[in-house]
Amino acid sequence: MCGICGIINLKNKPIRQATLFPMMQRMKHRGPDDEGIFIHQNVGLGFVRLSILDLSDAGHQPMNDGSGRYTIVFNGEVYNYIELREELKRQGLSFCSGTDTEVVLKAYIHWGEKCLEHFNGMFAFAIYDEENDVLFGARDRFGVKPFYYCMTEDQFVFASEIPPILETKCIKPKANNQAIFDYLVFNRTDQTEATFFAGIKKLQHGHSFTVKNGEYKSKEWYNLRERVEKAAPFEDEQAYRACLNSSIKLRLRSDVPLGVCLSGGLDSSSIASIVYEDFGNTGLNTFSAVYNKGEHGDESEYIDEFRGTLRNMFFTHPTVETLYQDIPNFVYIHAEPVPSLGPYAQYKVMQKAKENVTVTLDGQGADEELAGYHYFYGFYYKDLLRSFRMRKLLCEMKGYWHVHRSIYAYKTFLYFLLPKRMRTLARANEYGYISQNFIKRYSKRNNIAGNLYGSSSLNDALLDHFEYKLEHLLKWDDRNSMASSVESRVPFLDYHLVERTLATQSSEKIKDGVTKSILRRAMKGTLPEKIRNRMDKVGFDTPQDEWLRTSVFQEYIETLISSKSFKNRGYFNVQKVHELYQNHLDGKINVSKEIWKWIHLELWFREFIDK
Known part of the structure; x- marks a missing residue:
């Protein structure tokens, strides 16, 4: 897991290291172990490395193919890199490292753009072909790994995060009001290629791109609907379990310590149980957020089902005081507004995980493929x-x-x-x-x-x-984990598992008023029954309704929503905002999600737009 960035000066102005280096420093948290720069005339690539596979210098990036023609910057993991390397060796290609990066580069050289169909993993990368003066890049099927870009008359600029792009001053930061509308009304972000910044876009999941002769072109390389139509549905829960196990086993490949983010819910608990029971990892590290008894979001009674089984259970205790202290950094690392405080729990979990591991497994994606949300x-x-x-x-x-x-x-x-x-x-x-x-x-x-x-x-x-929805959850997962230099892997998003699950009939997802039917049956005998049979949906959450009523935040929020800048944004009926907030303080209603949206949006403006 790493951070990548690059610039192409479209009018052939030479690239200087002094331009790339600040971009890299703005995302150094993504790669504290190593860094590198490649420059060829008007093309520059930058890289910061978090070492996961082959920890030696052989994994240094930007990496070239040995001939000097091709150079890659790669972020993510291709989990089936061992099998692909052996296949490419049989085709006559040789390798100098044990990294998946080299496998991706050699696969592109051998198969061209069709190499993407061979990859099982999460990735965003760019490869520069010096001979043809073409930059090719791609993003994984579901958007686990990020890729942002900005195209102007003079430059094509890309990076794993938005702040490095802003560092180049290729455009003046300006708010995208449509994104703000969607955020305020629907609590949704990232449903299109647009971001909260007008002029900065993201490469959509399952898409690739080329930049040639000053022209940017993107195209879809993976279409989930088409794949689901051709996929074989699961005939029973045993077949589903075998596929899930295969996905988890592949994601256990690592040369650094690994753990599981354990929320106490069905999805993360299933992952932890399989790693422990089926793969014999008795020393498994787990990381959980817990709160005071009775507070919303406290999942202690379910997490405690693993006590006595898992030896290395670690806990973080987010509080209203830690939130107050963390807000500036939380706003900065996310770089776009987040419509609830749920991701803050994961932010703290990743900080705890970093004390013990470099890789975590997470349950993202199960709700989307197994109809986990009650709506x-x-x-x-x-x-x-x-x-x-x-x-x-x-x-x-x-x-x-x-x-x-x-x-x-x-x-x-x-x-x-x-x-x-x-x-x-x-x-x-x-x-x-x-x-x-x-x-x-x-x-x-x-x-x-x-x-x-x-x-x-x-x-x-x-x-x-x-x-249209999953990607914003994956974005928050990426920002939270990489802020602590941790790689987060998501076994439920193995494309084999996703395609077959979505091809399976609806009654295997919802049956007799119960969601995730096939997963619940598949985990019988492995997962604690109290968790397997729970019917609520919580995940990593926070007691935000209580927190935003406390004296810690009252003056802070009053000052913010009374500020001249908040009033002048043009988004709010400010009188109604004050009325809702007072009713929330009085306990008449719970509008904590709305209050947090006001807070994060205003702080985002002050951090990224107003400066």
């Missing part, structure tokens, strides 16, 4: 209604009530039946604090209501979530 019930009901399976619909709705004693699924069902325009306006006006002028200007341009909430079936909804 997926609404899509399932919509699916059953459209196919006139009324008896099944009534049985599933009854099952949900029996298990959860909640009407949440029924509310989302009705919401998903609304026309797209009404879905947008219902969310935009839910609390009444967003400026009506802002809503009028940007609601019609919004695509989330259609892309994420207009799906006609459960499986369509899952595919849409891979396309």
Whole structure:
């Protein structure tokens, strides 16, 4: 895991080290072990390294192919690099290191752009072909690893994070108001190539690009919908378990210590149980966030199910005081607003993990492929209604009530039946604090209501979530882990597992009011029953509603929402903001997510735009 960056001066102005070096320093947390620079006339590549595989100097980047024609900067891991290296050796290629970086480079030389289809992993890379003066790059199937870029008349600039691009001053930082609308209204980011910065984009997941003769072109190299149509569904839970085990085994390849981020939920607990039970890792390190008993987000009763089994369990205790201290760095390392404080728990977990390991396994992706979020019930009901399976619909709705004693699924069902325009306006006006002028200007341009909430079936909804939602979770995972120089791996996002799971019938995901049916059955006898049978959905979370009522934050928030800059942004009905905040303080309502969105958005402006 590393950080990559680069510049092409499109008008052939020579690159200077003094331009690349500050970019690298802005993301040194991604690679504290080594760094390197490549310059050829108007092309420059920069790299900072976090050593994971082959810790020797042979893994130094930028890496060339030996002839001097090809040079690569690579971020991520290709887990099947051992098998690919042997295959390429049989084709007559030779290797000088034990790194996956060299495998990626030689695979590109041998197979060209089709090399991407051979890779099983998470990656973002760029390869410069000096002979043809072409820069080629690509991003993994689901967007686990980041790649940002900016194209101007004079330059093409790219990096693993946005701040290194800003360091070049290729553009003046300016807010993308459509991204801000989507953030405030839908709590969503990263559903398109756009970022919060106008003029800075991200290479979309499953896409590759070339820069040649001053022209940038991107194209899709991986289409999940097409792959799912061809995939073989799982015939039973044993087949699912075998595929999950295979994914985890591949992601245990590492030359440095490894652990599991253990939230106490079904997904991360399944990973920890398989690593311990099936692969005999009795010394497994786990890392968890816990809170005071009774506080929202405290998962101690589930995490404690592993006490006596796992020997190396480590805990972090985030508090309102640590949050107050950490806010400046949290805002800086994320570089874009985050719509809840859930990622702060993971931020603290990664800090704890760094004290003991360099690689972690995480449960991201399981909710998207196994319908883990409770609003997926609404899509399932919509699916059953459209196919006139009324008896099944009534049985599933009854099952949900029996298990959860909640009407949440029924509310989302009705919401998903609304026309797209009404879905947008219902969310935009839910609390009444967003400026009506802002809503009028940007609601019609919004695509989330259609892309994420207009799906006609459960499986369509899952595919849409891979396309439009998953990436912002992966972005937060990347920023939190890399801020502590930790590599986070996500076994549930092995493409073999994803494709076959999504090809499997809906009843294996939701059945009798219970989500993740096939995973629950697959883990019987391995996972503690208390966890296997839990029906709520928490993950790494925080007691943000309590925190944002405390005296620690009261003056801070009052000052922020009363500031001239906050009032002049043009996004808020400021009187309504104050009214909602007071009602939150009085315990009449819980709008902690909205309050945090106000805080992070304003601090983001001050850190990145106003300066």
